[in-house]
Amino acid sequence: MRIAILEAGAPPERLRDRYPGYGRMTADLLETGHVGTIHDITRGDWPTGPERYDAVIVTGSPAGAYDPLPWIADLFDFLRRLDRAKPLVGICFGHQAMAQAYGGRVEKSAKGWGLGLHAYDIDERAPWMDDTVTVSVPAIHQDQVVALPPGARTLAGSAFTPHGILAYADRRAISFQFHPEFAADYARALIAGHRPGDLDPKQRSDALASLERPGDGARVKRWIARFLEAE
DSSP states (O other): OEEEEEEOOOOOGGGTTTSOOHHHHHHTTSOTTOEEEEEEGGGTOOOOOGGGOSEEEEOOOSSOTTSOOHHHHHHHHHHHHSOTTSOEEEETHHHHHHHHHTTOEEEEOTTOOEEEEEEEEESSOOTTSOSOSEEEEEEEESEEEEEOOTTEEEEEEOSSOSOSEEEESSSSEEEESSOTTOOHHHHHHHHHTSOGGGSOHHHHHHHHHHTTSOOOHHHHHHHHHHHHHOO
């Protein structure tokens, strides 16, 4: 399967010599046999010729889906024109951008930052899932989907993030608010270097401590593979 990875952002400058970019992290989620081509959409690199790719993944980003940036408007246009039968997956910013593009609403949450290993309860089991009742995956976000677009339904959530996993009835699309592509050491490095004014010390220490627990990134990777490969 040929997969277009729309890279919507990059790690902070302080971490770029130690960790791969978000496109590469996302490509590493793919199972053997799938080929991911990374397109830096913030620089205007867009996939051309729909027949050249079989699926699309939108990565995370430090940007907000409501930011008035030209490339975000271009992303919305790309998503709206995308063949509804072509598999589409959104991760964090990608999750939010899909919701915003398709008629939902994303806001900076009054709850503040969601950081560390977050647990999400499964509300509805999709065919590509297994029988677990919760998943725990690194989360680093302040924005949240606060109103679902038409055709979307929530598959999993938490008290902090009610819309943690979305699926769409009117297109072959799913999205995740969390980061299955983040290794625990990268999530720790990102949180440890977060601007001091943004977090109180206890929130930072609690988030870092949570990442010492085992997470379900590998499980979500299998979910994504099943979704992409489903007929």
